[in-house]
Amino acid sequence: MTPSSNKTHNNKTPPPIKGRVGPQEASGDNCRLETPGAFGLIVFGASGDLSKRKIMPAVFRLQTLGLLPDDFYILGSGRSDIADEGFRSTIKESLEKSLPxxxxxxxxxAFSSRLYYQSIGYDDLEAYAALKKRIDSIEPNYQTGGNRIFYLAVPPHVYEPAIGHLVAAGLAKENKGYTRIVIEKPFGHDLESSRSLNTRIAAGFGEHQVYRMDHYLAKETVQNILMFRFANSIFEPLWNNRFVDHVQITVSESLGVEHRAGYYERSGVIRDMFQNHILQLLALTAMEPPSSLDADSIRDEKVKVFRSVRPFDLDRLEDTIVVGQYGQGAVDGSLVDAYRDEPGVTPNSTTPTYCAMKVFVDNWRWNGVPFYMRSGKRLKRRMAEIAVSFKAPPHQMFDAMLGEHIEPNVLVMRIQPDEGVELSFQTKQPGSRVCLTPVEMDFSYQNVFSLEAYERILLDCMAGERLLFVREDGVEATWGMLTPVINRLEERPRPEEFPNYAAGSQGPDNALAMMVKDSRRWRRI
Incomplete structure (x- = not known):
């Protein structure tokens, strides 16, 4: 991408919140979002749910914000047999609903004139040859220089045939411009399948061309973990086993499986949430300082965390893992069905919709510090946070006077719904008596301009910034950690144990007991 193909976003409303993490000077101009060079975006599964709800609205909003170049086009592709106008009509309807x-x-x-559609059978090699001809016919109108991004917004079982046919049709080559491929999670079903997928990708694409997307990494608070830790000298010296008692990572959802029962029955919560989102949050929290803030240096440190996680004792999984499945209950005052009563779910399903794990990162920094991670569907409310609980003061001089335990300091990085950071600490209540009360310092992103996760991650892909994307060795390291656990749980299904928590609750009693056993307690959802 040549300097002439860039333009700086300095004439729109959004203030200078930097769109990507990297070495930069203190001046505001260097913190402004930069528009990428010209490109073509080819979306497989363009008429599907993910495209209509996330991808197209993100690209549309980026254009309305002035963050896209003058020259770009979108070629939708999928099994639906529709013409350009039919595709435009479908996208218009979805944008009117999602971005009123x-x-x-x-x-x-301004947006619709850039939309095109080409029907394709994902297993039909000749269809990819036709797709290539269509791309070649569109590109000269937009002066993209051959820059192409292929986005696989399709079911996971389509990944390997689609990638193989892209390679066979010569669409993986970088002739004039760049060629990139974006893959949504899940990246495989287990360690073996993830290796198979990576092998298929590597047969035609270089790792620098591959963008494995985890949209959680594009959330502002998640990105801010690195800045918070390494740009503030008051916190990093405390970020170790001398001062930290434990860490809690929570990603809870109030929704059920909705329309995803077919996928969820094959996956369950560990594959759906832990292999990607939650372990990425663990890595960012526990990693060592990288040598620089470039993508590979950060991803190197994250992989070191995954490799340092203590292996699970498969014969005593109940000591470190609790799984659950939601039953009937009330969420936000409305009665909802049990998981087994959801459309598309097997009546005696043993698929877990909740999991809590206790893990240890066996290195000098974190030796002995437990990381408690949990995620589940149909819980009390939608919430995602990382809570770092510090140790209590070594000498509680106030215990005798106050007659009660003093709550330790907790640093909470809120990821959703209210992105921000808060720190709780003790202060004296006004008055003549010595009484303590906890107070909080709070920073919220609510009143600060920021891009939505898909907007941010798409913009970074267009710019060639790979920090927010997962690398091959990171994928295999996380699957290597979890696959033995998943296999052991699936070897001994116990349908009589489910459901074991009510919809709208805090989760299974066993998960609460796991913390009580360690003389700790979960934060309220």
């Missing part, structure tokens, strides 16, 4: 504040006819006209 941004949508107007002027913005739509």
């Amino acid at each position: 504040r941004n949508f107007n006819e002027k913005n739509w006209e």
Whole structure:
């Protein structure tokens, strides 16, 4: 990408919040979002749910914010047999629903003129040859220089045939410009399948071309973990086993499986949430300082964390892992069905919808510090956070006077729904008596301009910034950690034990007991 193909975003409303993490000077101009060079975005599964709910709205909003170049096009591709106008009509309807504040006819006209569609059978090699001809016919109108991004918004079982046919049709080559491929999680079903997928990718694409997407990494608070730790000298010296008692990582959902029962029955919560989102949060929290803030240096340190996690004792999984499945209950005052009563779910399903894990990172920094991680569906509310609980003062001089235990300091990085950071600490209540009360310092992103996760991660892909994407060795390291656990749990299904928590609750009693056994307690969901 040549300097002439860039433009700096300095004439729109958003203030200078930097779109990507990297070495930069203190001046505001260096913190502004930069527009990428010209490109073509080819979306497989373009008429599907993910494209209509996330991808197209993200690209549309980026254009309305002035963050895209003058020259770009989108070629939708999928099994639906529709023409360009039919595709545009479908996308227009979805944008009107998802972005009512941004949508107007002027913005739509500027966007829709760049939309095209090519039907394709994912197993049909000849269809990929036709796709290549269509791309070649569109590109000269937009002066993209051959820059192409292939986005696989398709079911996971389509990944390998689609990738293989892209390679066979010559669409993986980088002739004039760049060629990139974006793959949504899950990256495989277990360690063996993830290796198979990576092998298929490597047969035609270089690792520098591959963008494995985990949209959680694009959330502002997740990105801020690195800045918070390594740019503030008051916290990093405390970030170790001398001062930290334990860490809790929570990603809870109030929704059920919705329309994803077919996928979820094959996956369950460990594959769906732990292999990617939650272990990425663990790595960012526990990693050592990288040598620099470039993508590979950070990903090197994350992989070191995965390799330092103590292997699970498969004969005593109950000591470190609790799984659950939601039953009937009430969420936000409305009665909801049990998981087994959801459409598409097997009546005696043993698929876990909840999991809590206790892990240890066996290195000098974290030796002896437990990391408690949990995720589940149909819990009390939607919430995602990392809570670092510090140790209590070594000498509790106030115990005798106050007659109660003093709560330790807790640093909470909120990921959703209210992104921000808060720190709790003790202060004296006003008055003549010595009484303590906890107070909080709080920073929220609510009133700060920031891009949505898909907007941010797509913009970084267009710019060639790979920090927010997962590398091959990181994928295999996480699957290597979890596959033995998943296999052991699936070897001994116990349908009579499910359901074991009510929808709208805090989760299974066994998960609460796991913390009580360690003289700790979960934070409230």
